[in-house]
Amino acid sequence: MKLSEEKSDYGKSVIEIKDLRKSFGDNHVLNGFNLTLKEGGNLVIMGKSGSGKSVMIKCIVGLVAPDSGSVKILGKEINNLNRKAMDELRLDIGFLFQGSALYDSMTVRENLEFPMRRHKKKLGVGKDTKPLVLEALENVGLAHTIDLMPSELSGGMKRRVALARTLILKPKVILYDEPTSGLDPITSKEIIELMHNVQKRYGTSSLIITHDVDCARVISDRMILLVDGINYAEGTYAELSKSTDPKVEAFFKN
Amino acid sequence: MINRIKQFFIETGDLSYFAARFFKEALKPPFEFKELLRQCYQMGNRSLFLVGITGFIIGLVLTLQSRPTLIQFGAVSWMPNMVGISIVREVGPVITALICAGRIASGIGAELGSMRVTEQIDAMEVSGTNPFKYLVVTRILATTLMLPLLVVFGDLLALFGSALLENIKGGVSFQLYFNTVFNALSFSDLVPATIKSFFFGFIIGLVGSYKGYYCKKGTAGVGVAANTAVVMASLLLFLVDFIAVIITDIFYEL
Ligand SMILES: Nc1ncnc2c1ncn2[C@@H]1O[C@H](COP(=O)(O)OP(=O)(O)OP(=O)(O)O)[C@@H](O)[C@H]1O
Numbered sequence: 469m470k471l472s473e474e475k476s477d478y479g480k481s482v483i484e485i486k487d488l489r490k491s492f493g494d495n496h497v498l499n500g501f502n503l504t505l506k507e508g509g510n511l512v513i514m515g516k517s518g519s520g521k522s523v524m525i526k527c528i529v530g531l532v533a534p535d536s537g538s539v540k541i542l543g544k545e546i547n548n549l550n551r552k553a554m555d556e557l558r559l560d561i562g563f564l565f566q567g568s569a570l571y572d573s574m575t576v577r578e579n580l581e582f583p584m585r586r587h588k589k590k591l592g593v594g595k596d597t598k599p600l601v602l603e604a605l606e607n608v609g610l611a612h613t614i615d616l617m618p619s620e621l622s623g624g625m626k627r628r629v630a631l632a633r634t635l636i637l638k639p640k641v642i643l644y645d646e647p648t649s650g651l652d653p654i655t656s657k658e659i660i661e662l663m664h665n666v667q668k669r670y671g672t673s674s675l676i677i678t679h680d681v682d683c684a685r686v687i688s689d690r691m692i693l694l695v696d697g698i699n700y701a702e703g704t705y706a707e708l709s710k711s712t713d714p715k716v717e718a719f720f721k722n
Numbered sequence: 723m724i725n726r727i728k729q730f731f732i733e734t735g736d737l738s739y740f741a742a743r744f745f746k747e748a749l750k751p752p753f754e755f756k757e758l759l760r761q762c763y764q765m766g767n768r769s770l771f772l773v774g775i776t777g778f779i780i781g782l783v784l785t786l787q788s789r790p791t792l793i794q795f796g797a798v799s800w801m802p803n804m805v806g807i808s809i810v811r812e813v814g815p816v817i818t819a820l821i822c823a824g825r826i827a828s829g830i831g832a833e834l835g836s837m838r839v840t841e842q843i844d845a846m847e848v849s850g851t852n853p854f855k856y857l858v859v860t861r862i863l864a865t866t867l868m869l870p871l872l873v874v875f876g877d878l879l880a881l882f883g884s885a886l887l888e889n890i891k892g893g894v895s896f897q898l899y900f901n902t903v904f905n906a907l908s909f910s911d912l913v914p915a916t917i918k919s920f921f922f923g924f925i926i927g928l929v930g931s932y933k934g935y936y937c938k939k940g941t942a943g944v945g946v947a948a949n950t951a952v953v954m955a956s957l958l959l960f961l962v963d964f965i966a967v968i969i970t971d972i973f974y975e976l
């Protein structure tokens with residue numbers, strides 16, 4: 469069921485997923501999922517826990533190999549890329565993990581330096597990466613944590629450091645896997661604000677997975693509801709929240 | 723039962739594939755020298771004390787146990803030859819490797835396992851660093867290079883323990899003891915022991931990394947990875963030792 473058809477084909481598409489399928493044994497997680505993210509767009513994906521949102525987003529960066537279907541990102545079909553081309557492409561893609569995924573044997577500073585280690589020439593940074601690291605940390609308001617270990621940070625701080633690590637390479641597309649899950653409402657708001665700022669300042673396109681209806685309302689310009697492994701409903705927040713389809717309604721009432 | 727046998731063959735196949743991948747990736751640039759050095763240091767640092775103290779005690783015990791028998795045959799002056807040869811040829815490498823299997827293989831299994839579970843390995847992949855190269859290749863190389871050194875260290879302390887006991891009980895001077903040992907040892911004792919040690923180190927790194935890298939999700943998975951790494955590494959160590967002894971024996975016959 470489509471609530472709104474794409475009328476004009478304005479803007480380039482940054483991510484294009486067609487008929488994506490993935491099963492783990494008998495567990496059919498994705499059964500022909502489609503998605504298009506336009507340049508500069510903020511697409512929110514909602515779905516129940518275990519509906520395959522993380523699997524889908526991992527297919528986009530090549531962490532999970534799909535059974536079939538095509539995934540195009542920044543104009544490149546990722547199924548055809550070798551390791552080197554893929555690494556090159558990943559430079560332009562930011563990925564915020566559901567559980568932050570900070571390297572816990574490294575300090576905050578080393579965590580932020582890690583994505584740069586292979587790309588120093590390309591980024592035009594010399595040996596001293598500290599200014600860049602500090603700048604990224606200041607953006608998330610955590611410059612004072614630069615020498616701490618991840619184990620010394622709270623959950624919300626970890627999420628913000630992870631966000632800083634994702635943003636440090638100034639990616640063109642950012643994929644957020646539940647950026648606000650497990651955080652209190654105030655911290656959630658801060659994270660959403662940060663995402664907004666990034667979007668405004670660098671004109672990035674974002675794909676955001678979330679359970680959080682408030683987050684979806686504030687940040688999305690389009691939404692997709694992932695149910696039964698397909699894009700069950702699609703449209704703006706206003707359109708979807710007025711839907712009378714019981715499966716769609718279930719997402720908005722509480 | 724049949725399932726168990728099947729599982730055994732599947733595991734053997736997976737481990738061989740993992741080893742093949744190690745050789746493939748180890749020979750291809752870029753090389754992670756800095757991380758390799760860090761791993762070597764860590765491995766030495768973590769087990770030096772343990773290997774030393776165990777070696778020392780084994781030397782004492784072997785000597786103490788053999789004394790009455792040798793005295794009975796009036797052959798106590800053969801002590802350095804007997805103990806020296808058994809330490810260098812067999813006891814030193816095997817004991818050191820077993821200790822490292824307990825200390826290092828489980829450590830690597832737990833470390834990589836928790837990195838897998840908390841998606842840190844995925845995060846590396848996404849930021850354009852090949853985690854197999856960065857985490858696995860460096861660790862296997864480190865154990866392979868460091869184990870022979872640890873064996874030498876363990877051997878020396880075992881010999882020292884033995885010499886100390888002979889000095890106290892039999893009044894043999896350290897100089898005489900070590901002279902006798904080094905005269906008794908021939909090149910053909912040292913070479914097989916050294917080669918064997920490299921293989922032991924390789925197995926410890928390989929099994930630890932394999933178990934950690936393919937760790938099952940969940941915190942229980944990390945425990946299982948660490949645990950099975952020790953069991954599997956120890957079993958393989960004995961198997962390799964057995965094969966090495968047979969091969970060495972064939973060379974002696976020639
Ligand atoms: N590596 C894997 N092996 C086997 N099954 C998997 C694997 N990864 C995910 N699954 C299964 O795929 C389904 C979807 O998982 P996924 O992590 O995508 O859910 P999700 O929508 O992100 O949920 P949540 O909101 O809780 O994060 C689950 O049933 C899960 O068991």
Ligand SMILES: [Mg+2]
Binds near residue numbers: 522523
């Ligand atoms: Mg998820």
